Amino acid sequence: MSIIADDNDYKKVDINAKNPVIKPEAAEYDRNFENSIRPKSFDTYIGQSALKEALKITIEAAKKREKPLDHLLFYGPPGLGKTTLAGVIAEQMGVEIKITSAPALERPRDIIGILMSLKGGEILFIDEIHRLNKVAEEILYPAMEDFYLDMTTGKSQTVKTLRIPLPKFTLIGATTKAGELSGPLRDRFGIIHRLEFYTEEELSQVIKRTAGILEVEITDDGARAIARRSRGTPRIANRLIKRVSDYALVKFDGTINEKIANLALDVLSIDEYGLDSTDRGLLTAIIEKYDGGPVGIETLAAALGEDSRTLEDVCEPFLLQAGLLQRTPRGRKATPAAYRHLGYRNSTEQQNLF
Ligand code: ADP
Numbered sequence: 001m002s003i004i005a006d007d008n009d010y011k012k013v014d015i016n017a018k019n020p021v022i023k024p025e026a027a028e029y030d031r032n033f034e035n036s037i038r039p040k041s042f043d044t045y046i047g048q049s050a051l052k053e054a055l056k057i058t059i060e061a062a063k064k065r066e067k068p069l070d071h072l073l074f075y076g077p078p079g080l081g082k083t084t085l086a087g088v089i090a091e092q093m094g095v096e097i098k099i100t101s102a103p104a105l106e107r108p109r110d111i112i113g114i115l116m117s118l119k120g121g122e123i124l125f126i127d128e129i130h131r132l133n134k135v136a137e138e139i140l141y142p143a144m145e146d147f148y149l150d151m152t153t154g155k156s157q158t159v160k161t162l163r164i165p166l167p168k169f170t171l172i173g174a175t176t177k178a179g180e181l182s183g184p185l186r187d188r189f190g191i192i193h194r195l196e197f198y199t200e201e202e203l204s205q206v207i208k209r210t211a212g213i214l215e216v217e218i219t220d221d222g223a224r225a226i227a228r229r230s231r232g233t234p235r236i237a238n239r240l241i242k243r244v245s246d247y248a249l250v251k252f253d254g255t256i257n258e259k260i261a262n263l264a265l266d267v268l269s270i271d272e273y274g275l276d277s278t279d280r281g282l283l284t285a286i287i288e289k290y291d292g293g294p295v296g297i298e299t300l301a302a303a304l305g306e307d308s309r310t311l312e313d314v315c316e317p318f319l320l321q322a323g324l325l326q327r328t329p330r331g332r333k334a335t336p337a338a339y340r341h342l343g344y345r346n347s348t349e350q351q352n353l354f
Contacts, residue, residue: 030239033238033242034235034238036213037209037210037213037214037238038083038084038087039084039088039209040087040088040091041088041091041092042055042056042088042092044209045081045084045085045088046198046202046205046206046209046234047081047196047198047199047202047205047206048081048085048195048196051085051193051195054193055085055089055193056092058070058191059089059092059093062093063093067168068120068121068168068169068170069089069093069123069170070170070189070190070191071144071170071171071172071173071188071189071190071191072089072170072171072172072173072189072190072191072192072193073129073172073173073174073175073178073181073186073189073191073192073193074086074172074173074174074175074193074194074195075174075175075176075177075178075192075193075194075195076176076194076195076196077176077195077197077233077313077317077318078176078233078235078313078314079233079234079235079236080195080196080197080198080233080234080235081195081234082127082174082195083099083125083127083174085195086099086123086125086172086174089123089172090123093121093123095121095122095123096119096122096123097122097123097124097125097172098114098117098118098122098123098124098125099125099127100114100124100125100126100127101126101127101128101131102126102127102128102129102130102131102132102133102136103128103131105126105132105133105136106133106136108135108136108139110136111136111139111140112139112149112151115139115143115149115166115169116149116164116166118166118167118169119167120167120168120169121167121168121169121170122167122169122170123169123170123171123172124169124170124171124172125172125173125174126171126172126173126174127174128174128175128176129173129174129175129181129185130175130176130177130178130180130181132185137182137184137185140171140185140188141184141185141188143166144171144188145188147165147166147167147168147169148163148164148165148166149163149164149166150162150163150164151164171189173185173189176313176317177313178192178194197231197232197233197318197321198230198232198233198234198237199232200224200227200228201227203226203227203230203232203233203234203237204220204223204224204226204227206227206234206237206238207223207226207227207230207237207238207240207241208220208223210237210238210241211223211241211245211256214241214242214245216241216245216248216254216256217254217255217256218241218255218256218257219255219256219257219258221257221258221261222244222255222256222257222258222260222261223256224258225258225261225262225265226240226241226244226256226261226265228272228274229265229270229271229272229273229274230274231273231274231275231318231322232318232321233318236274240265240268240270241256243264243268244256244260244261244264244265244268247260247263247264247267248260248264251263271341273322273324273341274318275319275324275341278304278306278310278311278314278315279315279318279319280342281304282300282304282306282311282315282319282325283319283324283325283334283338283341283342284342285300285303285304286300286325286332286333286334286338287334287338287339287342287344289303292333292334292339293326293328293331293332293333293334294328294330294331294332294333295331295332295333296330296331296332297311297312297331297332299331300332316332319338322337323335323337324337324338324341325338
């Protein structure tokens with residue numbers, strides 16, 4: 001057999017690898033922290049109520065039919081709970097989940113190895129699925145559709161195709177860029193859902209839940225102050241509560257109220273929109289260096305010394321949703337709201353000065 005891999009020949013997803021904003025030395029610590037606070041059930045998974053209701057029905061129906069779930073695709077910006085939701089689904093179905101990410105499936109043997117290690121009903125979670133290479137995608141097609149692998153043995157004239165059956169499994173794919181998924185792959189998902197940014201109220205609940213796990217005292221106002229600056233994202237809310245609780249402990253008696261939360265967030269350079277120095281740097285560069293835009297993402301990345309993927313995946317979704325950034329066919333533009341937020345006159349007003 002020409003291509004085959006053993007059971008352990010896949011890498012577990014590195015949750016922080018997709019968010020290079022976290023310093024590498026903090027990755028292990030952050031990952032352990034994320035895992036310790038990750039909700040395991042629909043009851044503790046906050047928000048996304050329409051999606052949860054739809055999923056509960058799908059799960060109930062699959063259980064009644066005694067069949068695995070249809071393949072599912074979740075899309076939306078990083079940190080909104082795609083991986084967490086896949087874990088909740090596995091828990092509800094009472095099955096194991098194997099977690100990997102497309103960049104870890106570089107060679108054919110990586111994807112074959114993981115598919116052959118699956119048992120009936122199990123869930124395979126592939127993060128960043130839009131980054132899957134063509135060969136891996138083609139191996140996945142018959143696996144997703146009819147649960148078999150096509151493998152070739154021998155060389156040139158003696159080549160033979162072997163059809164290897166696989167157990168019936170469920171693939172859950174997650175992506176920050178649904179538009180970059182190839183049509184044939186997207187069509188093989190029975191269920192496609194988008195995750196939404198969280199409201200301030202939902203993020204307050206996330207923060208209070210995490211504070212409870214960390215045994216940190218927090219007032220309702222304190223939770224709201226952090227929620228307001230969490231960019232609609234639970235991962236950011238959780239990261240901020242940890243930093244704010246350090247500040248509250250060192251500078252005060254450990255309890256977080258509104259005043260202490262705001263002081264700590266100012267020290268962390270998180271502004272009232274929740275923007276950090278990278279976000280502000282991006283908007284400032286568009287305004288100051290490119291006259292408000294439009295400017296291409298690669299040019300911006302080079303000007304900022306940042307990875308363009310970080311800007312696109314981590315910074316942009318929220319800036320777009322907050323109305324601070326506009327995407328045009330010719331590049332990115334800062335909106336009048338961005339000028340106002342950063343204390344600039346907008347471009348028309350600036351021109352009128354001369
Ligand atoms: P994604 O896979 O979309 O990047 P994750 O599932 O890794 O995001 O979630 C990031 C962190 O945010 C997790 O550690 C989890 O604790 C928290 N989180 C995400 N969604 C929720 C939710 N709905 N309720 C509570 N916590 C959440």
